[in-house]
Amino acid sequence: MQLVIISGRSGSGKSIALQALEDLGYYAIDNLPAMLLAPLIDQLEVGSPHRRRIAVSIDARNLPDALERFPELLEGLTQRGLDAQVVYLTADSKILLERYSATRRRHPLTRESQMTLAEAIESEQHFLAPIRHTADLVIDTSNLSVHDLRGRISEQVARHTEKQLTLTFESFGFKRGVPLDADMVFDVRCLPNPYWDPQLRSSTGQDADVIAFLENYSDVQAMYDDIRQWLERWLPAHLASNRSYLTVAIGCTGGQHRSVYLIERLAIHFATQFPSVRLRHRELSIQKAMGEEVHAAS
Structure with missing residues (x-):
């Protein structure tokens, strides 16, 4: 079974990446709590063995303790022989600020705190550091269009072969x-x-x-x-x-x-x-x- 974990900074294109994988035949789940990774694989192996390609997104909306334990959770999956890839999307902070200003969406970290948008964008890097440090592939979307990002996901992630260096x-x-x-x-x-x-x-x-x-x-x-x-x-x-x-x-x-x-x-x-x-x-x-x-x- 192949598992692709999409993570990264809010506004960097995680939803686009997940949708690209879903369009390529992956069973996709958005905003999965990290602690449910192993139970999800268990359930799919028993109840849906035909699903061999899974894609999930895990981001800063997770509980802080779950994010801190992410490397441990990932290691548990790889020890079971699962082909797991961690793809981390990032972008320049100024670009992210411009994207949020243009769409007028609220950053996830501003919903339950008094942080400004700029503070939330910078703080998110700290929360996601455990995932960033385990990433197999980092994609900088600062200068990528939606089409370019979908192409990168299709070319580098979906076509990747286990134990092969891209x-x-x-x-x-x-x-x-x-x-x-x-x-x-x-x-x-x-x-x-x-x-x-x-x-x-x-x-x-x-x-x-x-x-x-x-x-x-x-x-x-x-x-x-x-x-x-x-x-x-x-x-x-x-x-x-x-x-x-x-x-x-x-x-x-x-x-x-x-x-x-x-x-x-x-x-x-x-x-x-x-x-x-x-x-x-x-x-x-x-x-x-x-x-x-x-x-x-x-």
């Missing part, structure tokens, strides 16, 4: 901050920057002219070799420690040229060694989405 390579720009879901971060801002060539400014690290520019510099090749060799040395250790997901992020200033080029090369290289490699360009996706919005508005 390796994600992500490019980003430091000007927008480090991705919240990155496990390893490499900074390549020290490399020659194609941005300062007016003819290359609008191109990306996927384009032949930028690739040719970067490959003229030995430092770029040296950086690639160092990152590749470091990953080749340590990825097997992460796989041996039963990691299900790993996100390697490379950042440059704008996330358009240098990081894109290096991520593309690394993804191609490691796809020959790992059966499940994903490629993501954060800033290019944001630019594409903004372009589509402008086009639709016009």
